[in-house]
Amino acid sequence: MSDIRVAIAGASGRMGRMLIEAALKEEGVVLAAAFDRPGTPFVGRDAGEMAGVATGVMIGDDARVAIAAADCVIDFTRPEGTLVHLALARELGRAMVIGTTGFDAAGKAAIAQAGREIPVVFAPNMAVGVNAVFRLLEVAARILSEGYDVEVIEAHHRFKVDAPSGTALRMGEVVARELGRSLDACAIYGREGHTGERKADTIGFSTIRGGDVVGDHTVLFAGIGERIEITHKSGSRMPYALGSMRAAKYLAGRGEGLFDMQDVLGLR
The missing domain is CATH 3.30.360.10 (Dihydrodipicolinate Reductase; domain 2)
Known part of the structure; x- marks a missing residue:
């Protein structure tokens, strides 16, 4: 199976930085893009800078461009931002791993609807x-x-x-x-x-x-x-990040569907 190319949302945040670090270490995963909101201080800087690694992938502020460059977007941001990214993933036909929490009923319904068109792993905890x-x-x-x-x-x-x-x-x-x-x-x-x-x-x-x-x-x-x-x-956010990489690899080559970590881990 070929590597899956991932885009990391909220790349400048605590979880975003951990996801970047995990993506750089995970076999079968390639960091294709990283993005954050316009005006975020780290936009324009190398995504691996905070981990002390030069990746050649710059943190951008255009979600559409970043998601289009990847096979799968991984998002642990806020519900309102995640739903915007979900709409883009759905439009562009990209897979999505959602670790964001705090969705209301309408947000959860939007995720379920997207799962009818693209593959989505949505779980309250990826560890x-x-x-x-x-x-x-x-x-x-x-x-x-x-x-x-x-x-x-x-x-x-x-x-x-x-x-x-x-x-x-x-x-x-x-x-x-x-x-x-x-x-x-x-x-x-x-x-x-x-x-x-x-x-x-x-x-x-x-x-x-x-x-x-x-x-x-x-x-x-x-x-x-x-x-x-x-x-x-x-003890750290790394277990969430590592689980997210497993979720992204689980989605590689899959069609539409809404999954969670029980599916990813074969516990269903």
Whole structure:
């Protein structure tokens, strides 16, 4: 199979820089383009500069040109920007890997619609370890389906703009599905004041924002006399970037379709 040529959106950001570094190291992936918003300080500079590598690929500010130069665009920016890039990928017939979180229902519908025309991997977390945790949660929820209260606790850096995280929500969805519940109906996103006793069929979420925490997630199954905790902690953004490269390679040569990391990892 030939190498897949990728374009990195948001190239100047923390995740963008990590994606560039991963693309330069990943066998079977070629960094074809990198782009960011007009006026971003690193536009016009070598994409590998911050990693101490000369690539010959300059960070541009024209998303159309960048996406046209690649087979697949990888995007971890903001929902509004990602949807613009998705429309361009759809128009140009390019594959797309979406790690952006915080989409509303309309945004998710737009992604699903695009998947009818181009291949898309859309996942709340690209890290291989996190996707292994999703499978562990399925098993735990089936075993601990009676007599255990479920709480999801997540922590991220101070700059994260959506809460709970997409990963935390997916964890809640996985558990709710295995318990035969709808997360929309049973989720509790905040507690304050006189809340009364906890209802047994709810799934609670707690959000922490501070410092430079990359991403910590714990699902707590609390029973009488025991607690079971399934936890994933990220020490850097590299696991997300490496998973994204696997997702891009998974899309190589594929036709239309909407996939997630469970598909990429063969866990479906």
